[in-house]
Amino acid sequence: SAVISQKPSRDICQRGTSLTIQCQVDSQVTMMFWYRQQPGQSLTLIATANQGSEATYESGFVIDKFPISRPNLTFSTLTVSNMSPEDSSIYLCSVLRGSETQYFGPGTRLLVL
Amino acid sequence: QQPVQSPQAVILREGEDAVINCSSSKALYSVHWYRQKHGEAPVFLMILLKGGEQKGHEKISASFNEKKQQSSLYLTASQLSYSGTYFCGTESTQGAQKLVFGQGTRLTINP
Numbered sequence: 001s002a003v004i005s006q007k008p009s010r011d012i013c014q015r016g017t018s019l020t021i022q023c024q025v026d027s028q029v030t031m032m033f034w035y036r037q038q039p040g041q042s043l044t045l046i047a048t049a050n051q052g053s054e055a056t057y058e059s060g061f062v063i064d065k066f067p068i069s070r071p072n073l074t075f076s077t078l079t080v081s082n083m084s085p086e087d088s089s090i091y092l093c094s095v096l097r098g099s100e101t102q103y104f105g106p107g108t109r110l111l112v113l
Numbered sequence: 114q115q116p117v118q119s120p121q122a123v124i125l126r127e128g129e130d131a132v133i134n135c136s137s138s139k140a141l142y143s144v145h146w147y148r149q150k151h152g153e154a155p156v157f158l159m160i161l162l163k164g165g166e167q168k169g170h171e172k173i174s175a176s177f178n179e180k181k182q183q184s185s186l187y188l189t190a191s192q193l194s195y196s197g198t199y200f201c202g203t204e205s206t207q208g209a210q211k212l213v214f215g216q217g218t219r220l221t222i223n224p
């Protein structure tokens with residue numbers, strides 16, 4: 001498994017502002033992922049972040065709205081830019097351990113007013 | 114394409130068995146099962162990589178029928194701790210590491 005922490009654990013933000021979410025892992029991993037989970041819903045992949053390369057975004061998600069950094073093998077950030085109430089959600093990072101298994105962080109609960 | 118899970122919700126008494134199904138319209142390379150309790154992160158249960166493969170984890174096991182593009186999760190003699198929402202995540206291309214999750218099955222275990 002993996003020990004994954006996220007900061008902040010929750011936040012309430014005003015529309016039009018930006019929030020940067022941090023994800024820290026206890027050991028080096030090649031692949032990290034960012035997901036969004038709206039209340040009571042499933043998990044949707046936003047992007048894949050590999051160290052040393054640009055993040056790969058899924059359909060419906062763009063870099064201008066969700067810029068991602070991956071400065072080293074244990075850390076990544078996701079920024080939610082120019083927020084609107086529709087961005088209210090839980091944002092989770094996950095890491096790939098071994099060749100196939102993803103482990104999730106505790107999530108960041110975001111409410112946009 | 115999002116896999117379809119059934120049932121959407123199930124309520125059991127402690128000690129009863131449950132089966133959760135996950136069906137995809139696309140050919141699958143792997144199926145991943147997670148359990149998520151309210152307010153917590155999804156917890157990895159198991160991964161199935163081959164058609165027909167069956168894996169076990171205590172009293173929780175799963176099968177993967179590659180031809181039918183389906184997987185089933187079996188919970189035997191359910192315990193109160195099994196309550197939560199179960200998600201299947203499917204991967205269509207080997208090595209892509211991109212999981213598409215079903216809508217979830219909410220399992221409630223009552224004493």
